[in-house]
Amino acid sequence: MKHELIIVAEAKVLVWELTESVDTLYQQLNLNESENAAFNKIISEKRKLEFLGIRVALMALLGKETRIEYDAQGKPHLADKSYHISVSHSNKWIAVMAHPTNMVGIDIECPTGKIQKIYQRFLSIIEQQELSNGKDIRQLLLAWSAKEALYKIIGKEAINFATQLRIFPFEVSNSGTLKAQHIPTNSFYQLYYQQSDKYTLVYCLA
Secondary structure (H helix, E strand, C coil): CEEEEEEECCEEEEEEECCCCHHHHHHCCCCCHHHHHHHHCCCCHHHHHHHHHHHHHHHHHHCCCCCEEECCCCCEEECCCCCEEEEEEECCEEEEEEECCCCEEEEEECCCCCHHHHHHHHCCHHHHHHCHHHCCHHHHHHHHHHHHHHHHHHCHHHCCHHHHEEECCCCCCCEEEEEEEEHHHCEEEEEEEEECCCCEEEEEEC
16 A cells, blocks of 8 residues: 555545555455445446545545445545545545545546646636646646535535636646635635646645
8 A cells, every 4th residue: 555644734635556456455444235235336447446445545544444425416425424525536546635624625636638628628718828828737737636626625516617616827836735716605715736747636625
């Protein structure tokens, strides 16, 4: 288990590179009847790894095994409500975040050139102009991940990334912060990020 633990403002973040097999992960958990039923419906090996990996990562982060439930919007939460959580996965990477009282949002993305083909869908005209007009792939990935992380906090009132969420201009580095706005409520958020040749990670504490 290759992982990195990050602590920020009492929130805990775990980034984990999945190198284990499905069997190895399964043996680390004690799934209940409903979890086993959900797991057994999964056909894809990749999806099985994600299902188990998120739960093992949360167990490592919180120091206890927990049960994940989902609300009507598909947002995950802990059955015992001991922490607010957010989860994300991309390729072989898993990211989980938890805070005892505050809402959290996290997103992890592996590098892809496809982002340059779709950035006009999730950035407003002003954002496009301020964020390199689609030329800087690293900047586009950070903007996309930031909006994904915010959506996990705000929910359906932020479903239109281009019109409801605003990312303010920022310089790209290996790590740093971003400022964003939820336009309908005029609420402002600070997001943290890390970026390498392996992944882009953005997380937010509301």
